Amino acid sequence: MNTPINFAHRGASAYCPENTMAAFARAVELGATGIETDIQRTKDGKLVCIHDDSLLRTAGLNRLVNDTDYEELSHLDAGSWFDPSFSGERVPTLDQLLQLAAQSELILNLELKNGVVLYPGMEAEVIAAVREAGLANRVVLSSFNHYSLALCKQLAPDIRTGILYMEGLFRPWEYAATLKADALHAYHYAVLPEWVHDAAEAGIVYHPFTVNEDREMVRLIEAGVAGIITDYPDRLNALLAERG
Ligand code: G3P
Numbered sequence: 088m089n090t091p092i093n094f095a096h097r098g099a100s101a102y103c104p105e106n107t108m109a110a111f112a113r114a115v116e117l118g119a120t121g122i123e124t125d126i127q128r129t130k131d132g133k134l135v136c137i138h139d140d141s142l143l144r145t146a147g148l149n150r151l152v153n154d155t156d157y158e159e160l161s162h163l164d165a166g167s168w169f170d171p172s173f174s175g176e177r178v179p180t181l182d183q184l185l186q187l188a189a190q191s192e193l194i195l196n197l198e199l200k201n202g203v204v205l206y207p208g209m210e211a212e213v214i215a216a217v218r219e220a221g222l223a224n225r226v227v228l229s230s231f232n233h234y235s236l237a238l239c240k241q242l243a244p245d246i247r248t249g250i251l252y253m254e255g256l257f258r259p260w261e262y263a264a265t266l267k268a269d270a271l272h273a274y275h276y277a278v279l280p281e282w283v284h285d286a287a288e289a290g291i292v293y294h295p296f297t298v299n300e301d302r303e304m305v306r307l308i309e310a311g312v313a314g315i316i317t318d319y320p321d322r323l324n325a326l327l328a329e330r331g
């Protein structure tokens with residue numbers, strides 16, 4: 088069995104402000120082999136790494152990313168809400184993260200946040216940026232918007248896609264096949280070992296989220312998942328090291 092990918096959720100978000108270059112760099116230091124981040128788009132079309140549609144919670148401006156030009160967004164403090172020592176952190180661009188990955192072996196899980204603000208054209212733009220960075224074989228595109236994932240697959244059959252969902256879907260690997268997806272990004276309670284087995288028979292892997300407790304990590308490793316998305320890449324790294 089291959090070692091599961093250790094995806095740091097929004098970077099090492101237990102230790103650093105989520106979705107900042109500090110969080111991504113710390114994730115690597117803590118043993119992450121992958122990084123999950125959330126992609127939104129500014130008013131003038133820059134792809135950026137931020138979870139919420141609004142800038143309020145993590146960057147202090149009560150406005151949508153979609154309504155803000157990159158120049159203004161680039162000056163916002165994306166670190167102080169977490170701890171004043173991170174006040175220099177900014178909202179990273181997708182290109183900044185792609186550069187970090189290009190200099191390493193990291194696998195990127197780029198979650199398109201196009202469920203509320205739909206960001207028409209975002210799929211092609213993300214794919215172009217990934218190709219430009221030469222990372223098509225090290226990216227998994229995911230989204231709760233499965234129409235968007237179907238479009239990604241049409242545009243780029245060679246780039247992996249992962250279906251995000253929360254519930255105990257019935258035989259989700261059969262559904263995944265209808266949109267030619269490669270992975271199931273399931274809420275971790277919606278993952279049982281027999282489902283991992285049946286999905287594997289259909290050529291589909293599981294990358295459950297967001298798994299922060301050791302016991303649950305062990306359960307999922309033993310179930311045979313191909314990756315785990317966690318705020319604590321150090322905990323997962325230690326468990327994987329113990330198991331050789
Ligand atoms: O991709 C896994 C996870 O990030 C999905 O939920 O809300 O944390 O982006 P959320």
Ligand code: MG
Pocket residue numbers: 123124125198
């Ligand atoms: Mg996410």
